Amino acid sequence: MPDKINAIIVDDEQEAIDYLSILLKENCPHVELLATCTNSDDAVRRIDLHQPDLVFMDIQIDHRNGFDVVKEIKPQNQEPHIIFVTAYDRYAVEAFKANATDYLLKPVEKDELVRAVKKYAGFSKNQVDLEYIQRLIGKAPSKLRFNTRNGYILVNPDEIVYCQADGNYTELFLQDNSKKLISYNLRTLFAQLPGNSFKRISRFHAINEKFLREVDRGKHQCLLQNGAQKVTLSYSPKIFFD
Structure with a gap:
């Protein structure tokens, strides 16, 4: 040495x-x-x-x-x-x-x-x-660490239903129906997520395809389902190729 x-x-x-x-x-x-x-x-x-x-x-x-x-x-x-x-x-x-x-x-x-x-x-x-x-x-642990306003959180990517841009922050909508605001913009966050599971569908949203149930090409909308909870998000054809 x-x-x-x-x-x-x-x-x-x-x-x-x-x-x-x-x-x-x-x-x-x-x-x-x-x-x-x-x-x-x-x-x-x-x-x-x-x-x-x-x-x-x-x-x-x-x-x-x-x-x-x-x-x-x-x-x-x-x-x-x-x-x-x-x-x-x-x-x-x-x-x-x-x-x-x-x-x-x-x-x-x-x-x-x-x-x-x-x-x-x-x-x-x-x-x-x-x-x-x-x-x-x-x-290695399966969880990712994300900074928040007050510290940080550890999240398993499989538990993220979708991500929503909020200026320089991003809101995570999780499988347990909770929401977490993290100190990353959507572009930075998306680069850290598993590419084989998550899709960027617009400037404002990235989704976990595990929860994708339906794509309406006419309305440019995606239906996500998490148990009994359903959410419809608009997508951009220029970004999301269905």
Whole structure:
């Protein structure tokens, strides 16, 4: 293990940065934080400036995700090693295709963090740990984490009936007939939902096809049914191809 590892944390949530910083300080004292970043533009600048050994990279940041940031990094000597830190399990394979050193799920566990930092020292970009990927995906939670005005919620995508745009927010209509307002616009949210289950039907709505019961081409309407509850939504033929 190197005497000192220079690192940068990139995450759009300051709370997540603070939490990971404390974990590193308490469990990986040889890791020295050069900077922390809460947006992708700052991340690209600081990584190019400091040329860290290791970057702890969130995947969902702002108008660019963590993969976009990695592509924009301009190494002067060698590319930094990337450890993706995210609440979403579905990016695991894509992360390793991007030559990630490791992939940690939020909330990060102390033992997993220590293991990932230790792995950095002996990592080879030509050695992809497929067994670890399979183990990771196998134990990963099925819920997605969404920010709200007061914190965050964890939601299983299968329980979302449909999503409705509300300016810079989106309202989730859930299978238990509850509603949740999250701090994502519909476009950002839709990019995080399973593409084989959800369809964007208009500027204002995305639906879970699991609940789709009828499409009226003449009226450009979709009928969704959740138990005894039914809802009719208008769709745009330019967006939703029925």
